[in-house]
Amino acid sequence: MNTRYSDNRALPVRILSILGKVLILGTASIFTAFPFIWMMVSALKTKADILNTEIFFPTVPQWSNITSIIFDSPIPRYIFNSAWVSAVIVALQIVSGAMLAYALVFLKFRTNKMLFAIVMATYMLPVAATYIPSYIILADWKMLDSFRGLIISSTVSIFGIFLLRQGFMQIPKGLVEAARMDGASHWRALWEVVCPMTKASFITFGLMNFISTYNNYMWPSLITKSSEYFLVSQGLRAFFIRDGAYGTEWALVMAASAVVVIPLLVLFAFTQKWFINGIGGETGIKG
Amino acid sequence: MAEIILKNVTKEYENGFQAVKNINLEIKDNEFVILVGPSGCGKSTTLRMIAGLEDISDGDLYLDGKRINDVSPQDRDIAMVFQNYALYPHMTVYQNIAYSLKIKKVPKDEIDKRVKDVAASLGLENLLDRRPGQLSGGQKQRVAMGRAIIRHPKAFLMDEPLSNLDAKLRGQMRVEIADLYRRLNTTFIYVTHDQTEAMTLGTKIVVMKDGEIMQIDNPTNLFNYPNNKFVAGFIGTPTMNFFEGEIEEKGDGLILKTRDGFIPLTAEKAAKVREGGWVGKKVTAGIRPEHVELSDQDSAAFRGEVSVFELLGSNAIIYTQCQDDRIIMNTDQTQYQEHGKEIFLKVKEAKLHLFDPETERTITN
Amino acid sequence: MSAKRKYKRRYDSLPTVLLFVLPALIPLIVFWIYPILRTIYLSFTNWDYISPTYKLVGIKNYLSLFRNPRFYEALWHTLVFTAGTLFPTIILGLVLALLLVKNFRGSGILKFIIFSPWITPTVAISIVWSWIYKTDGGIANTILTSLGMSPLKWIASSDTAMLSVIIVTIWKSLGYAMIFYLSALEKVPGELYEAGALDGAHGWRQFVDITLPSISPTTFFLTIITMVNSLQAYDQIQVLTQGGPSGSTRTLLYMYYQLGFNEFNMGQATAVAVVMILLTVGLSLIQFKVSEKWVYY
Numbered sequence: 041m042n043t044r045y046s047d048n049r050a051l052p053v054r055i056l057s058i059l060g061k062v063l064i065l066g067t068a069s070i071f072t073a074f075p076f077i078w079m080m081v082s083a084l085k086t087k088a089d090i091l092n093t094e095i096f097f098p099t100v101p102q103w104s105n106i107t108s109i110i111f112d113s114p115i116p117r118y119i120f121n122s123a124w125v126s127a128v129i130v131a132l133q134i135v136s137g138a139m140l141a142y143a144l145v146f147l148k149f150r151t152n153k154m155l156f157a158i159v160m161a162t163y164m165l166p167v168a169a170t171y172i173p174s175y176i177i178l179a180d181w182k183m184l185d186s187f188r189g190l191i192i193s194s195t196v197s198i199f200g201i202f203l204l205r206q207g208f209m210q211i212p213k214g215l216v217e218a219a220r221m222d223g224a225s226h227w228r229a230l231w232e233v234v235c236p237m238t239k240a241s242f243i244t245f246g247l248m249n250f251i252s253t254y255n256n257y258m259w260p261s262l263i264t265k266s267s268e269y270f271l272v273s274q275g276l277r278a279f280f281i282r283d284g285a286y287g288t289e290w291a292l293v294m295a296a297s298a299v300v301v302i303p304l305l306v307l308f309a310f311t312q313k314w315f316i317n318g319i320g321g322e323t324g325i326k327g
Numbered sequence: 328m329a330e331i332i333l334k335n336v337t338k339e340y341e342n343g344f345q346a347v348k349n350i351n352l353e354i355k356d357n358e359f360v361i362l363v364g365p366s367g368c369g370k371s372t373t374l375r376m377i378a379g380l381e382d383i384s385d386g387d388l389y390l391d392g393k394r395i396n397d398v399s400p401q402d403r404d405i406a407m408v409f410q411n412y413a414l415y416p417h418m419t420v421y422q423n424i425a426y427s428l429k430i431k432k433v434p435k436d437e438i439d440k441r442v443k444d445v446a447a448s449l450g451l452e453n454l455l456d457r458r459p460g461q462l463s464g465g466q467k468q469r470v471a472m473g474r475a476i477i478r479h480p481k482a483f484l485m486d487e488p489l490s491n492l493d494a495k496l497r498g499q500m501r502v503e504i505a506d507l508y509r510r511l512n513t514t515f516i517y518v519t520h521d522q523t524e525a526m527t528l529g530t531k532i533v534v535m536k537d538g539e540i541m542q543i544d545n546p547t548n549l550f551n552y553p554n555n556k557f558v559a560g561f562i563g564t565p566t567m568n569f570f571e572g573e574i575e576e577k578g579d580g581l582i583l584k585t586r587d588g589f590i591p592l593t594a595e596k597a598a599k600v601r602e603g604g605w606v607g608k609k610v611t612a613g614i615r616p617e618h619v620e621l622s623d624q625d626s627a628a629f630r631g632e633v634s635v636f637e638l639l640g641s642n643a644i645i646y647t648q649c650q651d652d653r654i655i656m657n658t659d660q661t662q663y664q665e666h667g668k669e670i671f672l673k674v675k676e677a678k679l680h681l682f683d684p685e686t687e688r689t690i691t692n
Numbered sequence: 693m694s695a696k697r698k699y700k701r702r703y704d705s706l707p708t709v710l711l712f713v714l715p716a717l718i719p720l721i722v723f724w725i726y727p728i729l730r731t732i733y734l735s736f737t738n739w740d741y742i743s744p745t746y747k748l749v750g751i752k753n754y755l756s757l758f759r760n761p762r763f764y765e766a767l768w769h770t771l772v773f774t775a776g777t778l779f780p781t782i783i784l785g786l787v788l789a790l791l792l793v794k795n796f797r798g799s800g801i802l803k804f805i806i807f808s809p810w811i812t813p814t815v816a817i818s819i820v821w822s823w824i825y826k827t828d829g830g831i832a833n834t835i836l837t838s839l840g841m842s843p844l845k846w847i848a849s850s851d852t853a854m855l856s857v858i859i860v861t862i863w864k865s866l867g868y869a870m871i872f873y874l875s876a877l878e879k880v881p882g883e884l885y886e887a888g889a890l891d892g893a894h895g896w897r898q899f900v901d902i903t904l905p906s907i908s909p910t911t912f913f914l915t916i917i918t919m920v921n922s923l924q925a926y927d928q929i930q931v932l933t934q935g936g937p938s939g940s941t942r943t944l945l946y947m948y949y950q951l952g953f954n955e956f957n958m959g960q961a962t963a964v965a966v967v968m969i970l971l972t973v974g975l976s977l978i979q980f981k982v983s984e985k986w987v988y989y
Contacts, residue, residue: 061791068788069805072863076808078831079820093834140716148382149709155717162724164916166924166972168945169965172734172952173727196719217380218413220400222427222474226708232426236417255813257927262953273815277931280819290823297816308811312804315811316871399705 076301083295090291105295114267115296118275119303125190125271126253130246133197137245140196141204142230146216156205163198171262178263185265193263194253200245207241208234243314251304272300329391329481329514330356331377336386338372338538346372348538349386354482354531359508359515361529363522364561369538370518374484377516379403390481406475407484411491412467414459414474420446421455424473445473448510465496472507482514489524501527522562526550534558556687559613559680565644567613570652571684574605583612583679586650587630593677599691600681610690611682616644616657618678627671629654633664647672728969735962742956753963762939762947763964769854770943770971774922776858777865781918782911784862785869790903792870793877803874807867814864818931821860822847825932850940853933857941860928865921869914876910877903908987916979923972944968 082090084101109115143149144156174193175184183189211234219229235242257273264270267278279296308315331354338347347369354360362370375381377388379400388396395403406427414423421442428438446452449469459467468488475483488504489497505528508515519525525532526546534541534549534557541561542554553559559567572583572590581597582589590612592600600606624630631649638660645656645664654672664670681690735753739746757763788806792799809817824832825846833843846856880903888902904911926945929935935942935950942950944964952961 064787065791065802068784068866069802072809072866073805075817075820075824075863078824079817082823091829093829093831136716136719139712143709143712147704147709147712149704149706155713158725159720162720164920164972164976165724165728166920166945166965166968168924168926168948169731169969170724170727172958172962172965173730174723176730177722177727192719193723196716196723198720198724201716212411212413214409214411214413215415217378217400218407218409218474219415219426220380221378221405221407222478223401223404223430224426225401226704226712228430233415237415239417251811255811255815257813257815257930258949273813273927276813276819277815280931293819294823297819300816301812304812305808308808309804312800312807315807316803317875 076305079294079297079301082291083298085291085294087291102291105291106299109292109295109299113279113296114270114275115272115279115299117268118270118272119300121187121270121275122254122272125187126250128191129194129253130250132191132195133200133249134242134246136196137200137204138230138235138242141201141208142226142234144201144205145208145211146213146229146234147226159198159201163202168258171259175262184263185269187269189263190260190269190271193259197245197249200249203245203248204238204241207238211237240314240317243311244317247311247314254304276300330354330389331482331514331516332387332389333373333377334387334389336373336376336388337384338369338376338381339384346538347376350535350538350540352533352540352543354514354516357512357514359517359528359530361525361532362516362518362535363520363525363532364535364541366520367537368535370520370533370535371486372538373535374407374486374516374518377482378405378407378484404478404481405484406478406480406482407486408471408475408488410487412459412471414467414470416459418458419455420451420457420459420462420470420473423459423470424451424477427474427478441477445477448476449473464492465500468492468500472504476507476511480513482516483511485515485517487519488517489519490521497524504528523564526562534561536561552692553680553689555689556611556613556682559682559689563615565616565655565657567615567680568619568652568654569611569613570654571609572612573609574600574607576606581606583610583681585612585628588626588628588673590628590674590679591676592679596679596681596691603690605681605690609684611684611687613680613682614674614678616655618675619654619656619672620658620675621656621662622671622673624671626673628674629672631670631672633666633668633670636664636666645670731962731965731969734958735966737959739958740956741958746959749959753959757960757963757967762942765939766942766944766947766964767967769941770923770945772854773858773861773925773941773943774919776854777861777922777925778915778918780858780862781865781869782914784866785914786873786907786911788866788870789873789877793874803867803870806870809864810867814927815931817864818860818928821856821863821928822932825856847932848937850937853937853940857925857928857932860932861922861925864928865918869918872910872914873907876907880906905988912979912983912987916976919975919979920972923968923975944971 081097083105084103085098085105086100086102089095089098140159144152144159178184178189178193181189181192183192215233215237216229219233220226224232254271255273256271257277260271261274261277264274267275270278276296280293331352333350333352335349335351336347337345337349339345350369350373352360352373362373364370372381376383379395379398383396387394390403390405415426418426424442424445425438428441433441442455443452446455449472451466451469451473454462454466454470459470462470468491471488485504489500492500501524504517517525517528526549530545531543532546532549533543536557542549542558544552549558549562553562556569560569570585572585574592575582575584575589577589577591580594581592581600583592622628629647629649629652631647631654633645634648634653635644635646637644637646641660643658643660643662645658645662647654647656647670656672680692682688683690736748736750737746738749738752792803824830825848827833827843827845827848830846832846836843844852847853884902884906885898888898923943924945925943926949929941929943929946930949933941935946944967948961948964948968951957951964955961
């Protein structure tokens with residue numbers, strides 16, 4: 041607990057509480073880490089190893105499982121698709137989100153409050169409820185089964201608008217006014233004054249949305265049918281169920297999962313602080 | 328270098344509140360104008376309307392003869408120094424000062440030269456690579472001014488620029504601002520709630536209250552010839568003493584009858600009082616503390632007990648509790664009076680001010 | 693005095709406002725607001741996606757939905773799934789945050805590990821879990837047997853499939869809740885604890901009287917977010933069970949997916965979507981109402 045006092049309880053109680061803490065944290069971290077570990081050891085097993093429940097570690101690590109995924113499977117292509125589609129989407133979301141958040145916080149117009157209420161309400165609605173009409177729109181525009189369709193249907197992030205709005209509200213209004221007096225247009229004030237001051241919100245926004253777009257499954261799987269347009273989740277699932285691999289090629293499937301998951305874990309390791317400080321810190325908990 | 332005219336300017340908010348009520352103000356080229364008044368009097372709103380940061384609900388604003396109500400702040404060519412300095416925290420001092428020139432696409436070497444000149448004139452040469460977070464209050468203040476100076480704007484607006492500084496620094500910066508005005512030779516509009524600041528800096532002071540202009544004048548006139556009771560009370564420290572009295576005939580002249588005695592009116596004042604038809608009526612009188620003197624019982628206007636004797640160095644303030652009023656006297660340090668002692672006070676008749684008790688307008692100064 | 697001009701209020705110029713608002717507003721209207729309204733409209737039609745024409749059929753879709761036992765099953769599964777993921781996620785997230793809020797050696801690594809499932813694709817980790825859950829030779833059963841318990845059929849049996857999906861979902865969202873609580877706990881002002889200590893609050897009392905009320909806005913926020921996410925869970929269900937076995941993990945969302953994108957019964961599908969919207973809005977409103985009693989801003 042967050043108490044700032046020296047612990048003056050009796051020694052046995054203290055030992056017990058430390059034991060309890062270690063036990064809970066130990067169980068929790070094993071519980072969360074185990075699937076990753078299991079994925080990685082399974083990825084390196086032979087077909088024989090993998091069916092033998094007696095052994096945990098591979099007898100001889102089969103690095104060829106991994107290399108065959110990297111060089112002889114469509115998985116890298118899916119990763120590439122996911123990465124660049126997400127990059128484009130996030131870039132668009134940042135621009136559109138920053139502009140709307142700027143308008144909500146710094147511009148004066150009649151419907152300002154109403155606009156915020158609409159955005160707020162949309163945040164809570166189940167996105168899946170929009171899928172059928174959105175699908176029809178993309179079909180009408182001949183954009184099904186294309187990157188264009190994927191991108192164009194995701195150019196706005198309501199979560200991002202919230203995150204940025206929250207960040208922008210911390211900026212003293214005087215700074216934007218000073219920029220205006222210095223001769224800056226609203227556009228310049230946004231990108232040269234407001235944006236550098238809320239860098240943390242922008243980075244958190246970018247990372248969070250990059251990850252969730254990268255991982256997104258349901259919507260892309262509804263609108264793309266040819267494997268050349270698959271994002272990673274859909275591609276991985278296709279690989280998982282392709283001609284009966286399900287149930288027989290577990291080692292390869294695990295290797296494919298590992299190839300997909302490990303880069304994300306590495307990315308996360310380097311950007312951890314933006315997630316941990318960013319999400320908890322600025323996601324509009326204020327009532 | 329600009330002439331600014333406000334014609335019947337009003338600011339009304341969404342909820343119907345009028346922050347500024349139909350004011351008229353002419354600011355000539357190169358004038359140093361001070362808007363002063365208590366908080367909520369509309370002085371900052373007026374300044375922000377001139378800057379373009381608030382829209383004008385009604386009336387017209389002219390800059391050099393051109394109506395600029397609908398010109399956005401970025402196109403007005405007016406610079407402003409904000410109360411909290413509003414320095415860009417992510418830019419260095421150099422970048423802060425250079426920002427407006429960068430926007431105007433001034434060539435790099437010219438920017439460099441101008442930034443260095445401005446920095447030299449403000450003593451900021453050694454701080455150019457610092458960020459605002461690493462500066463003291465006084466240094467931030469200088470950077471904020473530098474940012475305004477570098478543009479050679481048509482007019483300078485300053486919104487309570489010294490209110491975040493400690494008293495000593497404030498005195499120093501006041502001198503620097505006055506000096507700056509002399510050097511730059513351009514129009515200054517300066518907002519403050521501090522009348523001392525207003526009196527020491529301005530050549531033309533606009534006293535405001537509740538969104539209206541009470542008086543526009545130079546410091547001497549404001550002090551000696553206030554238009555109304557509000558201005559009389561707002562300008563000068565310690566503040567003017569106010570008390571009730573009745574005008575009566577006595578011999579050839581008029582007197583102001585007070586509770587404990589009377590004050591004879593000078594011929595000049597008596598004429599004004601007669602002209603206004605105030606003989607026999609109640610008025611509000613005002614006298615500045617420096618025009619109150621000790622007296623003997625016979626010629627006293629007030630009688631009371633000393634409640635506080637405050638020694639301020641060469642001068643001293645004596646607070647006297649009279650029956651209804653508390654009279655403040657500003658005198659020299661040798662006039663020590665013991666707490667609780669009964670004393671008698673008179674006033675310098677020539678310095679008496681009389682006000683209409685209803686409208687608070689001046690009857691005579 | 694001449695007739696007073698009517699006050700006109702000037703705002704930022706319309707082109708400026710439009711420039712800033714439209715890049716987000718247009719997509720928002722095209723892909724959010726219009727589709728929601730369109731969904732509601734379609735739920736009153738008999739459209740089958742293939743036919744070029746369709747007609748309004750009134751509330752027929754709703755009537756047949758409300759007569760369909762599959763619908764009630766799905767509704768029930770949705771509620772079970774939502775409750776079954778919501779409470780453990782919030783409670784365990786809070787417990788972990790409480791244990792990790794004071795930094796110690798290794799606490800950074802632990803936070804990293806516990807949060808990491810959230811950043812990995814649900815599909816990838818669901819595949820891993822389906823391997824763990826495998827009835828013969830799956831590690832979950834190996835562990836159970838080695839602990840002397842009888843093995844389970846996990847996702848292969850309608851008795852345990854829902855539990856299995858819930859476990860994966862908790863596993864995935866635990867770290868998210870923990871991160872929110874961590875930052876909320878860090879923000880509880882120290883003086884509160886000091887004042888509480890002077891009043892004699894320690895241990896459990898301190899937790900109930902000071903910590904919980906201070907972090908109640910976070911609890912509220914997490915409840916809403918986790919609930920909305922649970923109502924929309926799809927990825928793990930699709931990979932692990934496809935709604936089976938025998939419909940035991942079919943939630944409203946999954947039913948919507950099957951009706952719309954497998955059976956192309958758009959009228960019925962959109963009717964389910966409308967029920968989902970109402971459910972989300974209804975549960976949120978209840979939360980907001982109840983929150984007035986226990987959330988302290």
